[in-house]
Amino acid sequence: MNKPKKCLAFDFGASSGRLIAGIYDGEKVVLEEIYRFNNEPIRIKNHVHWNLKSFYNHILNGLATASSIIGEFDSIGIDTWGVDYCLLDKEEKPLHWPFQYRDTRTKGISDEIPIPFEDFYSKTGIQFLSFNTVYQLFTDFKTNPELFKKAEYLLFMPDLFNHFLTGNMKTEYTIASTSQLLNVYSKQWDFDLINQLEFPKKIFQEIISPGEIHGYLLDKHTKQLGIKSVPIISVGSHDTASAVAGIPLEHEDSAYLICGTWSLLGLERQDPIINEKSLIQSFTNEGGISNTIRFLKNINGMFLLQQLRKNYNQIYNKNIDFPDIIKAAKLTDEKFYINPNHPSLLSPDNIIEAIRSYCISTKQGEPNNLGEWALAIYNGLTREFKEQLLNLEKITGNKISQIHMVGGGIQDELLCQLTANATNKKVVAGPLESSVMGNIMVQLYALGEFSTLSETRQVIKKSVLQKVYEPK
Numbered sequence: 001m002n003k004p005k006k007c008l009a010f011d012f013g014a015s016s017g018r019l020i021a022g023i024y025d026g027e028k029v030v031l032e033e034i035y036r037f038n039n040e041p042i043r044i045k046n047h048v049h050w051n052l053k054s055f056y057n058h059i060l061n062g063l064a065t066a067s068s069i070i071g072e073f074d075s076i077g078i079d080t081w082g083v084d085y086c087l088l089d090k091e092e093k094p095l096h097w098p099f100q101y102r103d104t105r106t107k108g109i110s111d112e113i114p115i116p117f118e119d120f121y122s123k124t125g126i127q128f129l130s131f132n133t134v135y136q137l138f139t140d141f142k143t144n145p146e147l148f149k150k151a152e153y154l155l156f157m158p159d160l161f162n163h164f165l166t167g168n169m170k171t172e173y174t175i176a177s178t179s180q181l182l183n184v185y186s187k188q189w190d191f192d193l194i195n196q197l198e199f200p201k202k203i204f205q206e207i208i209s210p211g212e213i214h215g216y217l218l219d220k221h222t223k224q225l226g227i228k229s230v231p232i233i234s235v236g237s238h239d240t241a242s243a244v245a246g247i248p249l250e251h252e253d254s255a256y257l258i259c260g261t262w263s264l265l266g267l268e269r270q271d272p273i274i275n276e277k278s279l280i281q282s283f284t285n286e287g288g289i290s291n292t293i294r295f296l297k298n299i300n301g302m303f304l305l306q307q308l309r310k311n312y313n314q315i316y317n318k319n320i321d322f323p324d325i326i327k328a329a330k331l332t333d334e335k336f337y338i339n340p341n342h343p344s345l346l347s348p349d350n351i352i353e354a355i356r357s358y359c360i361s362t363k364q365g366e367p368n369n370l371g372e373w374a375l376a377i378y379n380g381l382t383r384e385f386k387e388q389l390l391n392l393e394k395i396t397g398n399k400i401s402q403i404h405m406v407g408g409g410i411q412d413e414l415l416c417q418l419t420a421n422a423t424n425k426k427v428v429a430g431p432l433e434s435s436v437m438g439n440i441m442v443q444l445y446a447l448g449e450f451s452t453l454s455e456t457r458q459v460i461k462k463s464v465l466q467k468v469y470e471p472k
Contacts, residue, residue, distance in 0.1 A: 005074050008020075009235075015038070019065070048102060077442060105136075166217065246437030263385070278395050281388075289453055417469050
């Protein structure tokens with residue numbers, strides 16, 4: 001290598017977005033945060049939407065900032081959350097503000113779909129979530145048919161941002177897999193399902209794999225920003241796919257636990273698992289890097305603690321942060337717990353009341369202070385991790401040796417230790433920025449620096465710090 005490779009990773013989550021540079025010297029990757037912003041949804045007529053104008057401005061501001069800090073760079077990759085999309089007209093202009101997946105408009109819509117969920121699952125391997133793309137699309141199709149008359153293209157959020165930068169219309173495989181409309185075996189759109197739902201086939205774009213070049217930065221952007229044109233690489237556009245690619249998994253029996261807004265617990269596999277057990281336990285088979293399958297369970301995650309902090313500060317006119325919540329939880333001996341996936345906790349207006357109501361309705365008593373509300377969340381999360389780990393072992397027939405915890409939640413050492421205690425498994429925490437690391441590694445693969453996923457993981461292991469938690 002003559003000079004270090006510099007790759008830019010846009011990693012957009014449900015609560016914040018950031019641009020991080022990955023600089024690879026041939027041995028290790030060093031990450032440098034370039035730009036960060038809050039990702040606040042907007043409300044229009046009682047519905048929750050993503051603010052496209054804000055995203056576009058932040059993407060351009062991020063690239064300009066990167067140019068001023070690190071100079072020239074070699075490539076760009078974008079990953080985001082799954083399922084959400086935008087419909088565009090024949091002039092490639094957005095027809096609407098994309099809905100945020102926690103919007104409640106899809107409530108009950110699955111009962112109206114003329115396809116049994118078992119048929120969906122046998123073909124797509126995707127667990128039922130009321131906000132999956134298929135239910136959002138069906139809602140749009142039913143409530144706003146004029147939208148579909150004008151729609152020519154459907155782009156998921158990272159595809160939309162890639163289109164903004166390149167002008168190209170393509171859909172990346174891992175993000176498409178979250179839709180519940182992708183055939184898990186062919187890795188292409190399942191047009192049998194699409195035709196049964198009477199969705200227009202034309203809106204579904206060509207599917208490309210992680211590591212392929214989506215396109216190149218348009219001249220209008222290079223001139224505006226004063227930078228050279230570089231390839232925009234399709235990474236694991238679903239942030240969970242990038243996160244799994246960014247974990248230095250050591251063994252086939254190592255589970256991963258991604259701790260972000262959602263907690264994702266699962267295994268990396270070569271083939272999907274679709275059977276009665278996986279259906280009953282609602283495990284999903286999402287697309288991964290290098291033709292792998294992410295066999296996992298979605299669990300409501302750090303969103304719960306984020307909402308507790310937000311609501312507590314609003315109600316009590318305080319300014320507490322996460323260390324205050326952790327301290328309060330440590331000082332509490334009560335054994336309150338919640339079910340993190342209970343419907344009342346998926347998008348509560350007041351999570352304190354939701355926790356209190358849940359505990360009362362399950363005859364646990366009434367939690368009445370910050371520590372008790374926090375511990376109810378910690379206990380609920382770790383109880384769920386334990387239960388789903390046992391389900392994972394039953395479904396696969398494999399004994400899991402350890403858990404790799406990654407993502408922002410690993411900064412919470414209490415959560416890491418309680419997870420080790422509850423599951424009775426060794427927990428290896430790190431890297432913190434697994435989605436960014438996976439994003440960068442796929443870019444480096446596309447640039448010819450690596451030939452296998454195994455090679456990238458060896459470099460990740462050299463590049464990051466990990467901390468081990470033993471069960472107590």
